[in-house]
Amino acid sequence: MINTIILSWTTFIYFAAFVFYLVRMVSGKEFWGRLGTVTALIGLFAHTAALILRWITSYQIGIGHAPLSNLYESLIFFAWSIVALYLVIEWRTKNRSLGTFVVPVAFLSMAFASLSPNISSRIQPLIPALQSNWLTTHVITCFLGYAAFTVAFALGLMVLLKGMEHENHARSQRFIRLIPEPGILDELIYQSAVLGFVFLTIGIMTGSIWAHYAWGSYWSWDPKETWSLITWLVYAIMLHARYIRGWRGKRMAVMAIVGFICVLITYLGVNYLPGLHSYQ
């Protein structure tokens, strides 16, 4: 189908964008950064078009639903959220160094969706449990949350890298020098974590409302629910540590990375446990 072809091209476009952002960091020439931005924008445009096409196609084959219903579609939407959120942040902060760290995650998500033999890219009809208006709200809010956490994670990596600058200050590499000041990174980590936290909360709430109608209980302690709660608690700890203990810099970076690992377990890891949420 045309949408999957566009999506596999988008994977390569994102890879190109990542390479351009990387070249900018290494060479220090802003030209490559601008090229990266343009490439990422083209990728996002194609990506959006493919999602819309996929949506239309699903209606044409008579099983119309938003392209958010299986692992393939969720990975694709995850990548879309990451790139969209990143481009907004780039536009707001006027800084491109984050792209080197965030865009590859989107690329990996796309590549995993396209290349993994176990993941079907076919448009599948919705099983009865998924036939709900809450599907779209629940998935979109969760993945916007995941995308924000991904950004926080990338920023966390940047903080740790930046922290290595002082050790050999004399010949500090250009790569590290181009990473923004820790104060700016810290503020951005905090804002991304808050954004993710709010969206994750809404995602858990919409999921609970849905479960209330579909599964007979707003909370069933299935592995995904449990891990989403763990993830929620980790970010709650992170925000409390900042408010109450005044944690900044490296500690927040580590929390962002730990939180992101929890996100990955919530998203992908629990598929290996029996439960209601497992993707087919």
Place this chain on the structure above:
Amino acid sequence: MRKNYELFFILIKIAVQWYSHFPLQSEEVSHFVEKKSCPVLFRVGETGHCSFDPDFCGVHPGHPYPPAGLRGLQLFNVYHSAWFMILMALLAANLVVCSLDRFPMAWKRFRQVSEPDREDLFEKIPSDQVIIKETPLRSETDRLELLLKKKAGRVARRDEAGRSYLYGEKGAYSYFGVYIIHLSVLIIMAGVMIGFLFGFEGYVDIPEGESAAAVALKGGRGVKNLDFAVRCDRFFIDFYENGTPKTYRSDLTFLKAGRAVQSSAVLVNHPVAFGGMRFYQANYGMIPTGDPVMVVTQDDKKIKDVKVAIGMAFDLPEKKAKVQMVRVEEDLMGMGPAVKLSIQSPAGEVQLWVFQAIEQIGQANPGLLEQVPIFNPGLFKPYVFSLVQANNRYYTGLQVAQDPGVPLVAVGAALMMIGFMVVFFCSHRQIWIRLDVKGDKTRISIAGKSNRDAVGLERAIRKWLDAVKLNKESAA
């Protein structure tokens, strides 16, 4: 105390993680949502009967059954275990204590209106936050005070010889956001407890055409009698072209004292409420019913089927044979339903037993058919007799739930969102404006403070600078 606060979060986390390593708990809510294949004959519901026998259902395939000693630690039904409840109570106590501990400070910050003449704040402001204007001090102060009153919640002014101070603030209520969130967590926990204490969750399987007036409680906690009956009029499955299920639907009728009160269809994602409970489509299966039928095949082709009954007779014209059922047994020698046939033909009389489960019997006893020809359904050649259960009936598996805690949980969730809005998207923003006479001109300096939104404050200060410069009527 604050350290405890974090510690308890971590403890809860460990408790929850612990569970993930032991996915053996009998709590399991299984649904057929992800199961593709149809249940086979005699399959009892995955959920329905499960609850009667936790020893059987608590264990997933591939996991050994936990030894009794471990069961004593209540690790296999963590979320209803005593120690999990104690942790919940400790977390609640911690939230209350920490909130009470910190609340007076927030209250003080909220009540306290800052002094307008905070000279210290103006010492380190950047030079672009200072503007020199031609307008006289008094009129400029009046104008800015009006503007502040329009934009800020609380305004203060102090006039001294040759200088004036203005102060405006808004969003002081944002100090309370965190208490709203903590309160919402407590409300949600209360809702969970109410559901746990006064609600129930159960299952019932109802064959088509039959009714039930009791449900099996989850976790083998017994049976709950209902003061009404539920009848399943029909169960219905629809499939997509590729074979995945599309719709599961049960047409239910609720009966009170034998009279139909309400008829509704229950679908996945569309539960039905009756008598303060909700009924969910959670499972289905097939049960054999109806009269067994004797099927006669010749060269693997079905040539006849006859209802089973004693004395029932039919002809096999090709062999000029007359067949009669002389005995019908529900369960012959523990080998299931069987019918004895007597076949009269020109070649003489042949008697044989036809078992419904002949395949399994043959497999379990190799050579039986040769040793005991009377058990061979193909004894009268070229015909083969078999016994089949003609109709299979669906049963629907319903999940029944009553949870009086839901409204409270919903209120808690709504409150949490309000708290988030206040904590994350509102901030206490304070603006100080100092005006003093500089020769024949007026010098205006602006300083600001925010409890969390430094970027927003920066933007607000810019807007105030513009408003001062341009004599604009509006500002942030």
